[in-house]
Amino acid sequence: MLRIRMIEEAIAKKYQEQKMRCPVHLSIGQEAAAVGVCSTLKPEDKVVSTHRGHAHYLAKGGSLKGLISELYGKKTGCSKGMGGSMHLLDLSCNFYGSTSIVAGTIPYGVGLAFADKFKGSNAKTVIFFGDAAVEQGAFHEAANFASLHELNVLFVCENNDYSCYTHITKRRKRPGHQDGEFKLIAEGHGLLYFCSLPSIEHIAFTAERRSYLSFLEIPTFRHLEHCGPNNDDHLAYRDPEYISEWRKRDQVVACQHSWIAEIEAEINEAFVFAESSPDAQLVSAYAD
């Protein structure tokens, strides 16, 4: 978590130089969800993510040099400079991609799980998405398909309460999952809710659970603006009390540790590597 925080902070700092010419949606504040879930996975398990995907990519083991180079639009980027911050991929650790359409990777992730079942593999797939993705039809369609085919898949909703600047109560009649909308979904799809990370392995992926959709909601808090390297609290779209409550709960606290110097060196090396890497070359839209 500390490593991801430091990487994201380094990106925010270097972003001002305007050499990373693509939008960035930083994960600062939301690292715990990525680290907690990915720490329960094996290398063969697959992960897909969203526009705010740096933490998921790094927590699954994605290459740091590949990430930074991708932000710089270089040939050495994890997507060869064809993706940018919102389209990360590292097949060496089975991070199967992030995309920039809300809920776009949910059916895609279910498809990865479907392929595993089709081929007789027991690998798991974890699909990360934000709270607004639950408002998309693709979420419900994919949820139904996953339970219909009893796939080995876990849906992880990182709920930071906001879709850009719009609070969840302006988007949903009943945002809570205790009653109302979520409960209706739960009745329809047999959704299960889990609160404690250590029990994911036990409760989400046992065979008898697969006929239900395994859905994990993780309440979380985005420290910076929706898109970009800055704090936007001056826009006053979030209650100051809400902000200070969440900041008190920040899991990454300032500390003195021998790791820090080590991580700093790794980050510096990645930036030097990215900036000195060759420019991207156009890749065809079509596969041979």
Place this chain on the structure above:
Amino acid sequence: MPIKTGAEAINEAMVQILSESPDYFVIGEGVPDPKACFGTTKGLSEKFPKQVFDMPVSENGVTGVCVGAAAAGLRPIMVHMRVDFLMYAMDQIVNMAAKLHFMYGGQLKCPMVIRAIVGRGWGQGCQHSQHLEEMFAMVPGLKVVMPSNPYNAKGLLVAAARDNNSVIYLEHRWIHSMTGEVPDEIYEVPIGQSRVARGGGKDMAISFITQGYMVSVALKAAEFLSKQGISCEVVDRQTILPWHMGNSNTMSEQKYFSPCPPAPNLSKNHYTGIVDIMLAVSQRLDKKIDFSEAEAYEKSIIHDIPHKDFMGPF
């Protein structure tokens, strides 16, 4: 050569494709039902029980599932009884299937066929009889094909299934009952090739360039016109996308058929610029034009943020 209907030709192609590799699977609403998608999927679920699936009525979700399955190495074939239903799936088709290879730098591919039937006749109405091939053909990364007879219905479907990209295969429902010569063995009609359905001869007055069922209509029109001394050629496009621009166009094919790359050194060349427009004018008017001023101006502009000269007021 044996005579078969279009539906039989498509069914034969499906059987032969599924036999070719266990990575193929077929999924669609009603694929295994007694009507078997107008007979085109008849017998498949009995012959290939592990490779044939019905699906929830979730066009977008299941298209996304197929993209994921394709990324993981499978070769999905989706079937839709009407192309109009595919409008639900435009997000997954346009943003995922068409972009998967490109947006990850060529590290993934999306070998998928989306068969969709175009309705016509018997009061199908405005939501069951649309020709949307040109709309799909606006999307770089997709391939779009449209058979006009039983022979190319089979050959194009085989080529689409063996292709490593997402291919929208649009079949007009009146092709299903059309008869024609269809070889028993598996064969391809290559994607990217048109065919001359009727030669215009040396006195050719006009050429009809069309696709799908309209090829038959154009052939009949050409027949009537020839009796009045007007010689017509009929070209069956077969493939709608990608197509070749020929030498007369100044824009490179690569530029036209590429999604926008984010890397600044590449996005710089992606958008049509002032010099591009002037070059096209020069070519169209067959006139020498001095580009030096425009070139210098364009070089002075940062390409990926708005320049003050383009911000108005105009």
